Amino acid sequence: xxxxxxxPGRRLVALAGVAALAATMFGCGAGSAESDGRVTIRLGxxxxxxxxxxxxxxxxxxxxxxxxxGIKLELESxxxxxxxxxxxxxxxxxxxxxxxxxxGVLVQEYAGRNSLRDLSDFVKTINxxxxxxxxxxxxxDGHVYGFPQGAQTPVLFYNKKMFADAGVAEPxxxxxxxxxxxxxxxxxxxxxxxxxxxxxxxxxxxxxxxESWWPMIKAFxxxxxxxxxxxxxxxxxxxxxGLDWMLNAMYTEKAGPDVVTTKALGSPxxxxxxxxxxxxxxxxxxxxPANAAKIDxxxxxxxxxxxxxxxxxxxxxxxxxxxxxQRKAEAAWKWITYFASEKPQTNWAGIGEAIPINKKVAAxxxxxxxxxxxxxxxxxxxxxxxADDLGxxxxxxxxxxAVANQIDRALAKEKPVGDALTDAQRDAQQIxxxxxxxK
Amino acid sequence: xxxxxxxxxxxQRRNRPGRWLAYLFLGLGxxxxxxxxxxxVANSLKNFAQYVAVPxxxxxxxxxxxxxxxxxxxxxFGLYAWNSFLIATLAVVGNVVxxxxxxxxxxxxxxxxxxxxxxxxxxxxxxxxxxxIIPNFILYKHLGWLDTMLPLVVPYxxxxxxxxxxxxxxxxxxxxxxxxAAALDGANPWQVFWRVHMPLAKPALATLGVxxxxxxxxxxxxxxxxxxxxxxxxxxxxxxxxQGQFMGNDQLVTAAALxxxxxxxxxxxxxxxxxxxGAMASGLKG
Numbered sequence: 001x002x003x004x005x006x007x008p009g010r011r012l013v014a015l016a017g018v019a020a021l022a023a024t025m026f027g028c029g030a031g032s033a034e035s036d037g038r039v040t041i042r043l044g045x046x047x048x049x050x051x052x053x054x055x056x057x058x059x060x061x062x063x064x065x066x067x068x069x070g071i072k073l074e075l076e077s078x079x080x081x082x083x084x085x086x087x088x089x090x091x092x093x094x095x096x097x098x099x100x101x102x103x104g105v106l107v108q109e110y111a112g113r114n115s116l117r118d119l120s121d122f123v124k125t126i127n128x129x130x131x132x133x134x135x136x137x138x139x140x141d142g143h144v145y146g147f148p149q150g151a152q153t154p155v156l157f158y159n160k161k162m163f164a165d166a167g168v169a170e171p172x173x174x175x176x177x178x179x180x181x182x183x184x185x186x187x188x189x190x191x192x193x194x195x196x197x198x199x200x201x202x203x204x205x206x207x208x209x210x211e212s213w214w215p216m217i218k219a220f221x222x223x224x225x226x227x228x229x230x231x232x233x234x235x236x237x238x239x240x241x242g243l244d245w246m247l248n249a250m251y252t253e254k255a256g257p258d259v260v261t262t263k264a265l266g267s268p269x270x271x272x273x274x275x276x277x278x279x280x281x282x283x284x285x286x287x288x289p290a291n292a293a294k295i296d297x298x299x300x301x302x303x304x305x306x307x308x309x310x311x312x313x314x315x316x317x318x319x320x321x322x323x324x325x326q327r328k329a330e331a332a333w334k335w336i337t338y339f340a341s342e343k344p345q346t347n348w349a350g351i352g353e354a355i356p357i358n359k360k361v362a363a364x365x366x367x368x369x370x371x372x373x374x375x376x377x378x379x380x381x382x383x384x385x386x387a388d389d390l391g392x393x394x395x396x397x398x399x400x401x402a403v404a405n406q407i408d409r410a411l412a413k414e415k416p417v418g419d420a421l422t423d424a425q426r427d428a429q430q431i432x433x434x435x436x437x438x439k
Numbered sequence: 440x441x442x443x444x445x446x447x448x449x450x451q452r453r454n455r456p457g458r459w460l461a462y463l464f465l466g467l468g469x470x471x472x473x474x475x476x477x478x479x480v481a482n483s484l485k486n487f488a489q490y491v492a493v494p495x496x497x498x499x500x501x502x503x504x505x506x507x508x509x510x511x512x513x514x515x516f517g518l519y520a521w522n523s524f525l526i527a528t529l530a531v532v533g534n535v536v537x538x539x540x541x542x543x544x545x546x547x548x549x550x551x552x553x554x555x556x557x558x559x560x561x562x563x564x565x566x567x568x569x570x571x572i573i574p575n576f577i578l579y580k581h582l583g584w585l586d587t588m589l590p591l592v593v594p595y596x597x598x599x600x601x602x603x604x605x606x607x608x609x610x611x612x613x614x615x616x617x618x619x620a621a622a623l624d625g626a627n628p629w630q631v632f633w634r635v636h637m638p639l640a641k642p643a644l645a646t647l648g649v650x651x652x653x654x655x656x657x658x659x660x661x662x663x664x665x666x667x668x669x670x671x672x673x674x675x676x677x678x679x680x681x682q683g684q685f686m687g688n689d690q691l692v693t694a695a696a697l698x699x700x701x702x703x704x705x706x707x708x709x710x711x712x713x714x715x716x717g718a719m720a721s722g723l724k725g
Contacts, residue, residue, distance in 0.1 A: 048688060049669065049680035050513025076667040079682040089664050093576040095585065267687065270491040285685040292686060293488040353685065 039331045040072040041324070044100035046083035052351040060344050064335060071331045091115050091321075098324040099332035101149055104314035105396050107137055108229070111145035112394020112435070117320040120144045122333045131340060132357045133315030136389045140228025146317030147336045150354025152283040153313035153383045154211045156180075156303065157374075160296040162187060162199075162278040171279070171300035173379075177219065177245055180279070180303045184255035187278040197254055203280040204249045204256030205411050206268040209400070210390060211281040213407055215312050217242035218388070219305025224403065229393030230432060234403060235425035238307065243410060243417045251413065259412040283314075284355050284380050287373070291352075297373040301382060313387030316354065355380050395435045402427040483507070483694035490690045506694040510681065516695065518670060519677035520702065523656055526591045526673060530655040531648045533596035538647060539640065541598040542606025543632050547618070557607065560600045568660055576664060590665045591658065591673075595651065602647050609643035610636055649710050656703060674699045 043061065047053035054077060061073045076097055078086060084106070090096045091110075102110065110116050123144045128134040133148035156171055163170050168186050171179075184201025191198050206212040214224065222239030225232050250258045256277070262268055265276060272280045273293035280286070281302065290297045302309040318336040320329050338344060345358035349367045356362040368377050391400070403424045410420035482490060484502040510516060541560075545553050579590045617639070618631045626634065637644070662673045672680065678695040681688050 046684065048513075048683040049677070051681075051683060051688075077669075078663065078676075079680055080684040081682075082663050082676070082679060086664050086667075089573055089576050092573045093580055095576075095580050265493060266491070269685075270687075273488070274491040274493050276493055289487065289491070289686045293491060 038070050038072045039327050040074060041098040041328050041331050041335070042074045042076060043332075043335065044076045044083065044087065044097035046080040046101060047077050048079055049077070053353055056347055056351055060339065060347060063344075064338050067338075068331075068334060071334065073335065094323065096321045096323065098328045099318055099320050099335060102146055102317055102319045104133075104136060104146070104148075104152075104316045105390055105392060107146035107317055107319055108139055108392045108394050109396055110319060111139065111143075112439075115322055116145045117322045117324065117329055118143050118145060119147060119320060119333070122336075123147065126337065130359055132355065132359060132362065132384050133313065133317075136313060136315040136387075136392075137317055140230065140393075146315075146319045147340065148315040148317050148357040149339060150348060151313055151315050151357055151384055152210075152285060152354060153311060153380060153387050154215060154281040154283050154302065155379045155383050156279060156300045157272055157282040157286060157290065158279045158298050158300065159272070159275065159277075160298045162275070163298075166278075170298060171303075173301040175300065175303040177216075177303050177305050181245075181249050181253055181255060184249065184279060185253050188255050197257075199275070200257050200277045201255045201279060202249065203262065203268060203271050203277040204246050205259050205262050206280075207263070207404070207408070208268065209404055209407075210312060210314065211268075211283060211286075213243065213246060213411070214390065215281060215302060215310035216246060216305070217310070218312065219302070219308060219310030220245065221305070221307030223391075225391040225393070225399075225428075225432075229391060229396075230436070232399070232403075232425045232428040232432065234428070235421040239421055240417050241306070243407065243421075246411060247413070247417070250411070259408065285353050288352055291372055295373075299374040299376050299379050301379050309383070309386070311383045311387040312390050313384050314390060315357065355384060393432065393435075395431050399428040399431045402431055479693050479697060482690055483697050485690050487686065487690065503690065506690050507698070510691055510695045510698065513681060513691070514669070514672075514677055516674070516677055516698065519672050519674045520699070522588070522671060523674040524702065526588050527652045527655040529592045530595035531651045533592065534599055534602050534651040535644050535648050537596055537598040538602025539606045539637065539644065540632070541603045542608075543610050543636060545603065546607045546610035547632075547636075548628070557603070560598075560603050564600045572660065572664060579665065585665060586667045586671065588666075588671065591655070591661055595655070599651075602651070605643055605647055606640065609640045613639050645710055649706070652706060653703065 045057055047057060057077070058075060061075055065071060065073055077083070080103075084103075087096060087100065096115065107116070111118075120143050123134065131148060133151045134144065137144050137146040137148065139145065156175075158171055160170065163183075166187050166189075168183050171183070175183075180202065184204075187199075187201035188197045189199045190196060204212070217224065217234070217239045220238050220242035222234065222236050222242055224234050250256050257265065257271075262271070265271055269286060269289060271277045272282065272286065273289040273295060275295070282290075282299075287297065287299075302311060318332075318339065320332045320336075324332060339348075340358055342358060342361055345356045345361040346364075346366050348354065349356045349361055349370070352370070352372070356367055361367060362381055390396075393399070406415070406420040406424035406427065409415040410417045415423075478497075481497055481499060483506055484504065485496065485499040485506075486503045489496050489499045489503070544550060545557050550556075575590070576585075579585050582589075584590050584593075613636060617635050618626075621631050621635045656673075657675060658673070659675050659679065662676045663679075666672055666676065669680075678692060678699055681691045681695055
């Protein structure tokens with residue numbers, strides 16, 4: 001049994017192959033070398049690969065680096081869910097990005113876990129009146145841990161063609177929740193003659209509560225949390241009135257699909273785009289699927305409830321890693337203020353994902369008259385100006401899940417509304433108390 | 440002499456309803472398996488309005504062939520496929536060689552406490568990946584391996600519990616006569632392993648290779664966590680990276696997912712013979 005020997009030529013080829021393989025395998029690891037004098041910051045954001053947001057972000061990063069030769073941005077992107085999955089591991093492993101785009105509802109969660117740098121001193125250097133959403137990121141102690149990148153707030157979306165076909169007058173700013181029910185009832189139809197509605201006037205329920213029970217409860221005078229996110233207050237007659245309106249619209253008036261039907265029809269975000277419902281509460285980003293499906297889209301202010309319109313908003317925000325040193329933090333703040341300036345906000349408005357947080361851009365034709373529906377985009381700005389935050393605190397995901405579990409059961413008629421609200425308040429309060437007790 | 444031909448035909452006629460029933464069940468079973476695939480193909484050819492239509496459109500008219508070209512325009516899928524192929528191939532080589540070595544040692548060599556070692560290795564199978572992902576992340580950070588392909592390849596070169604178990608069982612089943620004969624011819628333990636036992640274990644090696652390739656090719660969590668540069672993405676996370684936050688892009692994701700099936704399909708067709716034989720020999724279900 002003799003060992004085969006390689007010729008020198010073959011050895012050379014094999015060595016070259018191994019070297020090429022090693023180069024491919026090791027690649028150029030994401031280092032943060034600052035040997036060329038530039039400060040390198042790792043910038044994370046969520047976007048679909050090659051989509052408009054990804055392309056725009058990359059082109060803005062290039063422009064930023066051209067204008068700021070002392071700063072190098074290393075971009076790390078992934079779709080929304082994967083981005084936050086990776087981020088949690090990166091932060092736990094001590095290698096989070098230096099600056100990243102956070103869903104607005106998660107800013108206080110990361111801040112509460114000591115992952116974010118307090119940006120309050122940076123924010124003092126600019127005029128916050130020029131931007132939407134700065135106060136949405138202020139915690140109960142007045143600290144600011146994130147600076148807005150783009151804003152979302154729900155308004156009333158409606159399908160103009162469906163209204164015209166049914167001979168129903170389009171929504172106005174004077175509409176009340178009673179008007180909403182009455183119109184939704186007229187727009188509900190049984191198109192296949194099986195005796196059951198299959199096209200509804202309004203998507204009443206959505207698992208995405210920003211576009212469903214949260215603003216409705218607020219419009220009826222209820223609220224979810226108070227005292228800077230420390231105290232759960234959902235168990236109130238006003239909250240009950242809001243949920244009763246929903247139950248009435250779905251089960252008595254049958255003007256909206258019930259909870260089971262809504263879930264069975266797939267993503268609630270596509271119901272409006274597939275002409276299944278004539279109206280929905282929708283954040284600004286819902287204009288994208290509506291326009292992609294060529295819906296004759298109109299928007300109107302949220303209907304008035306006994307206590308107002310229940311406006312809420314989310315300011316998706318840039319946050320800075322607490323582990324970033326001063327030099328990196330300053331570079332990150334430079335990027336943040338660059339992104340909030342007119343040109344980048346104009347470019348970002350062009351992709352139609354978010355309401356610009358730069359008020360000058362939001363008030364310009366770039367946002368208000370971009371040439372695509374809806375026409376009345378001012379409704380978004382009016383809502384944003386009056387909006388409350390979504391009850392943000394460091395355990396937002398956990399406590400809102402506990403509340404949503406109970407409310408979903410009530411809206412599916414699996415549990416009396418009163419019991420659900422009592423249990424929701426108890427469960428959510430326990431979660432919040434546990435967090436602050438351990439802090 | 441009885442007319443066996445006539446009796447056979449009569450039996451066939453009597454069995455005809457049973458046969459039709461069998462065909463019916465098989466046909467239904469096949470439909471259950473095929474319909475989701477056909478629906479995926481149809482979905483990959485829909486535009487957004489067709490995709491969200493209720494009731495669903497089964498045959499998109501006109502078909503959006505551009506979805507397939509859009510996938511290629513949005514991301515370098517050829518590069519992703521190459522990355523996946525490279526990682527999966529290296530994982531296969533590493534796992535087959537090292538698992539065979541460890542499995543052989545545990546099956547054939549005198550080693551005190553080897554049963555305990557095997558139990559310890561198999562015990563790690565019970566740990567879900569999410570439990571080990573943060574410690575591994577910290578380890579790879581200190582090694583400087585983040586955003587490289589090494590975390591996706593090197594673990595396979597340290598033998599995997601499943602591979603060790605499979606190969607140990609295979610080597611245990613080989614009669615000792617072979618190695619005794621080889622030893623009489625002057626073969627040392629390595630030569631017995633490499634020249635005698637490895638050729639006899641080919642079906643199991645092929646099975647392990649296919650399983651490893653499938654696991655590596657389809658891995659999602661680890662590449663998502665460890666790879667941050669798009670040029671290093673593997674095919675599954677390349678496909679997932681097309682998911683939009685506000686519109687889903689499900690039609691594009693479906694088109695990309697179908698395209699990513701092709702290499703696996705080819706591999707299975709090429710290795711089917713070994714795969715089935717090895718799976719039967721090892722008593723494992725695919």
